[in-house]
Amino acid sequence: xxxxxxxxxxxxxxxxxxxxxxxxxxxxxxxxxxxxxxxxxxxxxxxxxxxxxxxxxxxxxxxxxxxxxxxxxxxxxxxxxxxxxxxxxxxxxxxxxxxxxxxxxxxxxxxxxxxxxxxxxxxxxxxxxxxxxxxxxxxxxxxxxxxxxxxxxxxxxxxxxxxxxxxxxxxxxxxxxxxxxxxxxxxxxxxxxxxxxxxxxxxxxxxxxxxxxxxxxxxxxxxxxxxxxxxxxxxxxxxxxxxxxxxxxxxxxxxxxxxxxxxxxxxxxxxxxxxxxxxxxxxxxxxxxxxxxxxxxxxxxxxxxxxxxxxxxxxxxxxxxxxxxxxxxxxxxxxxxxxxxxxxxxxxxxxxxxxxxxxxxxxxxxxxxxxxxxxxxxxxxxxxxxxxxxxxxxxxxxxxxxxxxxxxxxxxxxxxxxxxxxxxxxxxxxxxxxxxxxxxxxxxxxxxxxxxxxxxxxxxxxxxxxxxxxxxxxxxxxxxxxxxxxxxxxxxxxxxxxxxxxxxxxxxxxxxxxxxxxxxxxxxxxxxxxxxxxxxxxxx
Amino acid sequence: xxxxxxxxxxxxxxxxxxxxxxxxxxxxxxxxxxxxxxxxxxxxxxxxxxxxxxxxxxxxxxxxxxxxxxxxxxxxxxxxxxxxxxxxxxxxxxxxxxxxxxxxxxxxxxxxxxxxxxxxxxxxxxxxxxxxx
Numbered sequence: 001x002x003x004x005x006x007x008x009x010x011x012x013x014x015x016x017x018x019x020x021x022x023x024x025x026x027x028x029x030x031x032x033x034x035x036x037x038x039x040x041x042x043x044x045x046x047x048x049x050x051x052x053x054x055x056x057x058x059x060x061x062x063x064x065x066x067x068x069x070x071x072x073x074x075x076x077x078x079x080x081x082x083x084x085x086x087x088x089x090x091x092x093x094x095x096x097x098x099x100x101x102x103x104x105x106x107x108x109x110x111x112x113x114x115x116x117x118x119x120x121x122x123x124x125x126x127x128x129x130x131x132x133x134x135x136x137x138x139x140x141x142x143x144x145x146x147x148x149x150x151x152x153x154x155x156x157x158x159x160x161x162x163x164x165x166x167x168x169x170x171x172x173x174x175x176x177x178x179x180x181x182x183x184x185x186x187x188x189x190x191x192x193x194x195x196x197x198x199x200x201x202x203x204x205x206x207x208x209x210x211x212x213x214x215x216x217x218x219x220x221x222x223x224x225x226x227x228x229x230x231x232x233x234x235x236x237x238x239x240x241x242x243x244x245x246x247x248x249x250x251x252x253x254x255x256x257x258x259x260x261x262x263x264x265x266x267x268x269x270x271x272x273x274x275x276x277x278x279x280x281x282x283x284x285x286x287x288x289x290x291x292x293x294x295x296x297x298x299x300x301x302x303x304x305x306x307x308x309x310x311x312x313x314x315x316x317x318x319x320x321x322x323x324x325x326x327x328x329x330x331x332x333x334x335x336x337x338x339x340x341x342x343x344x345x346x347x348x349x350x351x352x353x354x355x356x357x358x359x360x361x362x363x364x365x366x367x368x369x370x371x372x373x374x375x376x377x378x379x380x381x382x383x384x385x386x387x388x389x390x391x392x393x394x395x396x397x398x399x400x401x402x403x404x405x406x407x408x409x410x411x412x413x414x415x416x417x418x419x420x421x422x423x424x425x426x427x428x429x430x431x432x433x434x435x436x437x438x439x440x441x442x443x444x445x446x447x448x449x450x451x452x453x454x455x456x457x458x459x460x461x462x463x464x465x466x467x468x469x470x471x472x473x474x475x476x477x478x479x480x481x482x483x484x485x486x487x488x489x490x491x492x493x494x495x496x497x498x499x500x501x502x503x504x505x506x507x508x509x510x511x512x513x514x515x516x517x518x519x520x521x522x523x524x525x526x527x528x529x530x531x532x533x534x535x536x537x538x539x540x
Numbered sequence: 541x542x543x544x545x546x547x548x549x550x551x552x553x554x555x556x557x558x559x560x561x562x563x564x565x566x567x568x569x570x571x572x573x574x575x576x577x578x579x580x581x582x583x584x585x586x587x588x589x590x591x592x593x594x595x596x597x598x599x600x601x602x603x604x605x606x607x608x609x610x611x612x613x614x615x616x617x618x619x620x621x622x623x624x625x626x627x628x629x630x631x632x633x634x635x636x637x638x639x640x641x642x643x644x645x646x647x648x649x650x651x652x653x654x655x656x657x658x659x660x661x662x663x664x665x666x667x668x669x670x671x672x673x
Contacts, residue, residue, distance in 0.1 A: 038583035189552030194644035200651035202642030236665030258643030300599035309647025313554025324544035324559040329600020344623035347661035357649040
């Protein structure tokens, strides 16, 4: 999100899910769309069936590959090189949108300067993508009338995540695939309200609506609205830095609402040490998660079915969700718990309902000003920005100008994955999700049909590698990184390239994040889940 | 039978479906036919999103660690303990010794209140969530 905000002035999906029906071409990269966003995946497949083109850039042969007109299987973490290579060809062959570049953007000369260093033969060497295919890809994307670029965590979960995002944005601006229906740069958000949690200021640097905490006017505005004398004027810690601070003993207490960092965060042993080092840990959750087991106090929370409220999906659509049943036992909705706790701590919060809370959000958050429960109850949600109650919402961002005025080309140089395979740790491990499960599995592993389909973690390994090591399907293998070891069954498949293995983080029996590297992007603080060095041995 | 329009709790697509319920029991799911996101369709996770709600493993009472064990407590006791401990730590080490992890799975209203609690009640900008993960 940081990458898009720097380029366009707004870090969210530029277009809408309905646009997937109208695009002429999709560039999908770092997204196993049919598994992680099935309803968007099926739209892409339907569009391809009616004649749209699909350009896939992904090291793995994901299900969408079957429908792709061209599939570039780059070496893991070489995204910047591949995207620069495509832009190099587009500029070289003068396929770029000159009018868009001239009237809507700045920094084109700097872009030219950098991408000049990435001619096809250089990119081929770095990424393993053949020059011929790269040229084909450049032509396909640049010449399409309406091209939608979609990406997910395969782009962001790298130490160069922000550079990867900027490179996607550069490519879309260069070709003018922005600001019109069925185009744009579209990050697919992985959780039901990850967009909303960001929008609401669940971040160390901003209040709701991305109003910076270091901006004196914004701080004053919230001090007045909340009736407090002096809010913290320094940017707080990211989750990554919180764990480091806890380990150092600088952070004493952590309050976790509905998250499971002990399963979801990289380098689990390090997280475990950090949590153990806290004086006080509170977890508010529906289940006794791996993290909740470690807590000093666990507060039982209601599920989505047991409370009212709004969620913001990946296309910025805010939707109202109703209350169907009462929570079990004494479990309570999160908002009620927060109100009571805050009141006990000396800052009274007296809201009668989520609709009542939304009124305050409307008043202090310009992009949500017109999004009221009354309006949502009567329709199918509203897409922000929605500055007043008459406003219909915004399906396409950056139509006539970018949020920040001109879009800025922010060219990047290629940098390899932080921990490359070597003689001892000779495989690259990359991680992701599968179709049947969601995140750390606290919900989906308690659904019998999903458990029946995918009851255990598997390690995808290429047939040639398996043969060399005498590994057969379903053999138990031990995967070891510099941070830990995990045992799981092998699945021999050409979905992964040689020397690469893949697994998921859904299964507590094989917690793959024991292995992953907590090296992170210096700006966005996103860890490099998508690549670390491991060694593999067959267990007998 | 009651039909309640809700939003799927899993990925970021934001599919809409009706929960079918009988008294306090969710019995089934019916995708919203007219919602622009999913247009009457759902994936296998969405179709089965109601099952975990009634899991016997749901937490139904607050737990407090006493002599190393997590034991059931009342809400009053648990909330008082949390408020007191957080205020104590704030007093002793300053507000930056506290941190708050918001959630990509709860509502906007709840995330807003949570960050407001971190900032207004406890005085720290140490608030984040797992958007990066």
